[in-house]
Amino acid sequence: MDHSATFSFFGSLNDFIPVSKRGQPLPYCFAGAPAVKDAIEALGVPHPEVEVILINGQPVDFYRPLQAGDQVAIYPAASRAQHPESYSVRAGLLPPDAFVLDVHLGKLVRALRMLGFDSCYRNDYTDKDISHIAQSENRIALTRDVGLLKQKSIRWGYWLRSQLLTEQLGEVISCFHLKKKFRPFTRCIACNGPIVEVQKESVVTQLPPKTKLYFDEFYQCNCCGRVYWKGSHYERMQEFIGRYLNP
Template identity: 65%
Template sequence: MDATATIEFFGSLNDFPALSGRDNKLLYRFSGTPAVKDAIEAIGVPHPEVDVILINNQPVDFSHPLHADDKVAVYPADADKDWPVGYSLQAKHPAPNRFVLDVHLGKLARAVRMLGFDTCYENDYSDKAIAQIAEAEERIVLTRDVGLLKHKNIRWGYWLRSQYLEEQLSEVVNFFKLREKFKPFTRCLACNGRIYEVPKEIVLEQLPAQTRQYFNQFYQCDSCKRIYWKGSHYERMQQFIQKQSLSSK
């Protein structure tokens, strides 16, 4: 015989498509004693964005079994609320400042690298490969695919609400509180390698004629050997970074 529990979602968890246009307090039908994580994800909310779960006003973890007539409250990882010690699931496993992005987010990958964060991206990653990289290298998954974040071996992740680059980057910076951790121009935009300053004479033969004439300060990726210098593109990138530094929720 089916049992029911009331599950209420708070804050940004109501952004997910499955909850769009619905009351944030749902009557969930189930049989047996499923883990509360299974119930939350069956409704359409992936576990990496959940921070606190209260069942009958008591904090529980994802594995806690659901019982008939339980009252469940689910709070997001970015909730503007001070929780007592032991309530926050995210606090037990703080997110690293390393990322892996799905195949549709190439521009965002370059932007996150521009800010100096270790960012894995290839345009042919499968969902399985992303989940494996996230687990093996302890990376945050960034995606527009809600289903990807439900992989059980993904601990940290974020579903991007916007489809626009600057808004996406602001979401990531705000959600993971990255503003004080920027290290601009230390990662290669193309391959994610580290960038170091190099003497002009070392890269001289690889430079376009005008660049060779007008610029003297150069940087090179230690992986793919791509060369960077502070041309007009550098000023545009600085403006982009400054905008992110000043942006707020």
């Protein structure tokens, strides 16, 4: 026998709902007793974007079986302050400060590394690779692919709404409250390795002629050996970072 329940999505979760159906209760027909998580994702919303689920006014986890006549309200992370901490589907857990990004986000990964965030990326990662890394290394999966975020093994994740780098970075900083966690210029933007200060003599053979003449302070990646110094590019990077520290 088929049953039905009614789902209401709030805030940014409506980004996953067809425009004509946003902001209104959605009927959902089902057989048996599926987990509420399965119903949420069948309606288009990936589970990592969900923070609170209320069924008939009571908080539940993703695995509560759906019953006929249930009234289901689903809230995003931005609404966390509206509910007691115990209502969260991830109560007691804090999101990590490390990321893994899909193939579409090569520019974003460089920006996150510039801010000091541990960010894994390769342009040949498959969805399986990303979900495995996210789970095994406790990383937030960032993607432009909604389907990737529906993989069961991904606990933390976010779907980038914008295709513009400046807006994407703002989304991630806002969603995961990163502003106070910036550690600029501590990671290599090329390979993600840690950067340390080094003596000029140890890297002098890697420097362009004019750099040898005009600069004396240098930093090097412990992993790939790339050398950094505070040239004109450094000033541009500081200006870029300042947009997010002082919006």
